[in-house]
Amino acid sequence: MTTEAAYSELERRCREIHLLGSTAGLLAWDQETMMPPGGAEQRSGQLALLARLTHEQFTSPRIGELLARCESEAKLTADPLSPPAVNLREWRYAYDRATKLPPALVEEFARVTSKAKEAWKAARKAKDFGTFRPSLEQTIALNRRRAECWGWADGGEPWDALADGYEPGMTAASVLAVFGPLRERLVALIGRIAEARRRPSDRFRRLHLPAAQQRAFVQFVSESIGFDYRRGRLDESAHPFCSGSHPGDIRMTTRFHEDNVNDALGSTMHESGHGIYNQGLPVEHNGTPRGRSVSLAIHESQSRTWENQVGRSREFWRWCHPHLANFFGDAVAGFGEQEVYESANMVEPSLIRVEADEATYNLHIMIRFELERAIVRGDLAAADLPGEWNARYRDYLGVEVPDDAVGCMQDIHWSMGAMGYFPTYTLGNLYAAQFFEAAAAAIGDLPARIAAGDFAALKKWLNANIHAHGQRYRSADLCRVVTGKPLDAEPLMRHLEGKFGPLYGL
Ligand code: ZN
Numbered sequence: 001m002t003t004e005a006a007y008s009e010l011e012r013r014c015r016e017i018h019l020l021g022s023t024a025g026l027l028a029w030d031q032e033t034m035m036p037p038g039g040a041e042q043r044s045g046q047l048a049l050l051a052r053l054t055h056e057q058f059t060s061p062r063i064g065e066l067l068a069r070c071e072s073e074a075k076l077t078a079d080p081l082s083p084p085a086v087n088l089r090e091w092r093y094a095y096d097r098a099t100k101l102p103p104a105l106v107e108e109f110a111r112v113t114s115k116a117k118e119a120w121k122a123a124r125k126a127k128d129f130g131t132f133r134p135s136l137e138q139t140i141a142l143n144r145r146r147a148e149c150w151g152w153a154d155g156g157e158p159w160d161a162l163a164d165g166y167e168p169g170m171t172a173a174s175v176l177a178v179f180g181p182l183r184e185r186l187v188a189l190i191g192r193i194a195e196a197r198r199r200p201s202d203r204f205r206r207l208h209l210p211a212a213q214q215r216a217f218v219q220f221v222s223e224s225i226g227f228d229y230r231r232g233r234l235d236e237s238a239h240p241f242c243s244g245s246h247p248g249d250i251r252m253t254t255r256f257h258e259d260n261v262n263d264a265l266g267s268t269m270h271e272s273g274h275g276i277y278n279q280g281l282p283v284e285h286n287g288t289p290r291g292r293s294v295s296l297a298i299h300e301s302q303s304r305t306w307e308n309q310v311g312r313s314r315e316f317w318r319w320c321h322p323h324l325a326n327f328f329g330d331a332v333a334g335f336g337e338q339e340v341y342e343s344a345n346m347v348e349p350s351l352i353r354v355e356a357d358e359a360t361y362n363l364h365i366m367i368r369f370e371l372e373r374a375i376v377r378g379d380l381a382a383a384d385l386p387g388e389w390n391a392r393y394r395d396y397l398g399v400e401v402p403d404d405a406v407g408c409m410q411d412i413h414w415s416m417g418a419m420g421y422f423p424t425y426t427l428g429n430l431y432a433a434q435f436f437e438a439a440a441a442a443i444g445d446l447p448a449r450i451a452a453g454d455f456a457a458l459k460k461w462l463n464a465n466i467h468a469h470g471q472r473y474r475s476a477d478l479c480r481v482v483t484g485k486p487l488d489a490e491p492l493m494r495h496l497e498g499k500f501g502p503l504y505g506l
Pocket of ligand 1: 270274300303
């Protein structure tokens with residue numbers, strides 16, 4: 001068999017596996033948006049079957065043979081940034097990760113985490129950590145075994161092996177290097193905000209505005225910033241998300257609270273950022289790593305760019321403010337540009353991560369990172385988790401945790417066995433700020449363009465500098481290529497201090 005034939009068979013097989021996976025994605029979208037409750041049982045069977053088929057096909061020995069055959073041919077990988085070299089690098093990475101786990105462990109992990117998820121739901125409802133604790137202990141033990149199978153670099157630790165599955169290359173040491181300085185600065189900023197005399201107005205956010213009007217408004221905004229509705233849809237779901245595995249068909253969702261239009265706007269701009277990334281991936285490479293998004297953190301950087309860097313900026317509201325009356329009529333009469341801008345920028349230390357503002361959000365993430373790292377290392381027992389959680393919320397955010405349902409059991413991640421995932425959210429915020437500074441430097445008059453409703457220059461820059469690469473670079477390398485520097489806490493802190501200083505009169 002020639003190398004060319006081996007590569008084209010490998011590519012054909014991997015594209016087919018991608019099609020299977022994308023079919024599961026569409027079924028999952030349908031489950032959240034359209035499916036009647038009666039479809040639940042059938043749907044879980046369909047999804048389990050597709051997951052099994054995908055896993056079997058990708059871990060088959062034939063894939064291993066083809067990979068080895070292609071890797072032995074120097075000309076395929078001579079240029080490490082060429083599409084075949086990128087694809088081989090990422091297929092190898094995924095194949096090794098998938099085949100290093102014994103099938104019995106994969107099965108045990110699926111069984112234990114599915115039960116743990118149910119135990120978590122019940123325990124959270126009853127506000128009783130004690131009934132969740134045994135499941136959590138099992139999940140931790142299995143995660144340690146998985147980490148042992150995957151292994152980690154010299155000087156590293158088991159958490160690295162878990163994190164690598166969500167963000168290739170991420171280690172506890174690399175996270176600490178940026179989280180350390182960030183935490184100090186954030187705690188100081190939030191402390192000054194808490195004591196500030198000036199409070200921004202949140203009157204606009206609390207207005208009662210009908211869902212149908214909100215829907216028309218957020219659709220208008222997402223279209224204006226560049227989400228292409230000929231290649232995507234916006235529907236409703238309890239937890240907003242964006243899915244879609246082909247640039248021509250991207251499905252995103254949002255939600256509406258009639259007494260908080262900022263929630264729908266923020267969610268829609270967030271998901272539109274994910275959607276614009278997916279629509280901007282190179283379609284000719286669809287189904288291969290060269291056509292795929294880099295990682296969770298880079299994906300999150302794209303959603304946060306539009307939600308925060310753009311959507312909470314003064315320039316955005318200069319453009320948006322005059323449009324409000326077209327959608328909400330007299331209800332918004334009397335609200336000036338300054339007041340609607342302020343409403344999008346309230347800082348309030350709180351208990352719940354998913355409701356947190358732009359400034360406090362990252363402290364919620366740091367708390368989770370510190371605790372899960374200690375748990376995986378064996379430095380913290382599951383039984384001591386609630387106490388440690390509550391102490392950190394007091395120290396970092398100044399809030400008292402009344403019970404574990406709104407404390408250490410608020411997130412689903414650990415119950416599903418996902419440890420090593422949380423830092424990708426804050427890394428996304430950090431990348432967003434650093435990329436946005438690079439975009440602003442390249443575009444020159446970016447703020448003036450945003451104030452004029454010209455979002456095309458930013459979208460074009462993101463398309464060319466981030467989206468078009470697919471997985472050509474891993475996240476840390478992409479950051480260096482795009483911004484000339486490694487990831488750093490400074491741009492995010494400049495963004496937050498520059499904004500909240502004037503708003504709170506600091
Ligand atoms: Zn997101």
